[in-house]
Amino acid sequence: MANTPERDAVTDAVTGTATTGHEWDGIRELNTPLPKWWLWTFYATIAFAALWVVLYPAIPVTGATGLLGYTARGAADQDRAAQAAAAEPMLARLRAAEPAQIVANAELRAHAIAGGRVAFANTCAGCHGAGGQGAPGFPSLADDDWLWGGKLAEVEQSIRHGIRAPDDDASRTSLMPRFQADGMLTAAQVNDVAEHVLSLSGRATDAAAASRGAGVFAENCASCHGERGAGNREMGAPNLGDQVWLYGGEKAQLIRSIAFGRGGVMPAWEKRLDAATIRMLTVYIHSLGGTEAAAQ
Amino acid sequence: MSRIQKPEAFAPDDREQPLYADRVRVYPQAVQGPVRRAKWIILILCLGLYYLVPWLRWERAPGQPDQAVLVDMEHGRLFFLWLEIWPQEVYYLTGLLLLGAIGIFAATSLFGRVWCGFACPQTVWTDLYMLVERWIEGDRNARMKRDRKPRWNAADWGLKIGKHAAWVLIAALTGGAWVMYFTDAPGLLRDILALQVPMTTLGFIGLFTFTTYLLAGWAREQVCTYMCPWPRFQAAMLDQDSLAVSYRAWRGEPRGKARGAGTGDCVDCRACVNVCPTGVDIREGLQMACINCGLCIDACDGIMAKLGRERGLIAFETVGNLAAAGAATAAIPPGPARCAPGMAARKPAQLLRPRTYFYAAAMALIGGTMLIGLASRHPVGLDALRDRSPLFVRLADGSIRNSYTLKISERRHNPDELAVSVEGLPPGSSWQVLDTTQADPSGRPVITTRPDGLAEYRLFVTTAPHGRPEEESTAVIIRLLSPGDGAERASVGTTFLRPRP
Structure with a gap:
């Protein structure tokens, strides 16, 4: 092959490698060939992808789950079931213990506060606020002022049966009359x-x-x-x-x-939450600092 | 000024070069000499450390692992002899990585890529694999001859299978040893012998077995030339005074027969190329694929000794000296006469240079910071997380309460009792720790730490009903005190918030 000027323009003199033709400040970009194994690795990833499409859900059609039958929802359900099974021994201990006993046991207390924090964010924070700070009409659970009693057993009773909950006969009930609206006072x-x-x-x-x-x-x-x-x-x-x-x-x-008049309503949670969760909520509220000792 | 030229597409010559390059197989030849000896010693040291360290025992508190070096993922602890590093102290690991990086920079600027050539795991294990290969299959020529055969006979197959079996065995030992840094080594060995290895452990052993076999057996120099980023930026560390493996072209060129007239010392025997583990020709100068292992020095010195010529045609040499010797000998006709004046023109390598001072200073700074950090570690640590919801609680009597979660870490292995004190609030303020009944003589609540762990307590700080602080936000200090002598064990600053009036 003749060493034509065209060839010099595209071939690097030092390495003898072709250049891409890109040049920056006199530095030319070499067009070094890729090693073959690199190409085969690339083909292997394509083969891997094809295998993946067959084994796992890859086509956005309901029911196209792949040969392994894997679904993300099924995997999440399995994970949750496994977690629930792993948590069950501790939950059983929490169910068996009175709130005061949980508070007295550092291990149970730590688990109850951690679990109660999550349950509180899920079910209670909507009205009582994150951290139980309360809002007008929704009492603060962190202060020392309790409408229906601040001992652990009383707090648990309020959670179980609610306040003026229409579907619970054991719910705490009272009524502030409408003194002016009903003509009792001028x-x-x-x-x-x-x-x-x-x-x-x-x-x-x-x-x-x-x-x-x-x-x-x-x-x-x-x-x-x-x-x-x-x-x-x-x-x-x-x-x-x-x-x-x-x-x-x-x-x-x-x-x-x-x-x-006034008359706030809190649902009875006994029908919606299991006993362990209600225990954990009680202990979590205790950790906010406002509850009263049983002896008082 | 930068300008980008349009690629000369469809230029006929542009398409002559193939898009993909075939692998050129490298058959490194055995070699003897001082560099090779140094490499064997480093190999034995490195592999010995790697395989034996998990078996070192270290006496610790009851219930603690007795393995000297252990990364305990399950309990979040890193044990290194007398040190126990918690996950919160991952900055010590960052410091080690920085020290390692700057250390390699420093070594490279002094002696070229000595890390690559002598201590890199890829080089060490490849060296070991090549040794096994040579024992089983024979040296370079025997292996090349076998690989060129159109058909292998039973003996050839036997040797090949034997070699790969030996490689896989080494790889499995390597993978097994790796896992032993993360679990109790004798216990793992017992489990392996009883065939009761957990799937996760087995998976990791398999992974490292596979990568060792693949990288040291098959990929070898391809790792250094195509996968590793280090060759790409080593040029930034090298300068005129770096001692890198170099061919003294001023002495060797022009190459020719040993008895030829007007030729340099290089007899073009290709011994340097034949022993090279990456298959480069050092005579082409400093290049990306050269890992600076120096085996070509041993090979060349052997040839020179046989020819009765000065050794050191290939040597650890600086670019500055190459240029100086080249200039000094340019007027002398090629041949043995060049050797003495060329060597005389050299200057001793300048090891102390601005960049090596800088690397030394950076390493001293990082190492010193880590040492000070380690030496001043307190056994008890305190963190206070202020409740942000609610920011404060108004109590029935009008007093204001702030709530904090105290996180108290205890490094020792026995529980400690500590009094909690809060400073910075107006008189009449009080504080309680939830669910503690103990108090010291002055009425401060006393908490108990959790041995080798983190204890969490809720702290409630309450002002007097009419004793609110002046400022909306007041700086307070929470202290942990020895109940006996009142000595401070840990403290943390935080704030106390009150509502606007």
């Missing part, structure tokens, strides 16, 4: 009793109205909330003298609560 009386309630936490603005409201309170409210407004957990009646307000502590919010 607007002026509602205003007076609201001023009185404000005075219970030291915030009265109108002393005359507050003292007029004391009488209205004694007649209409004290039966549930107590003479001094300290609340009654039997009735789920909140303490009106503390700093925690479920529906807001401003006067306008108090008037609305008195005039039109």
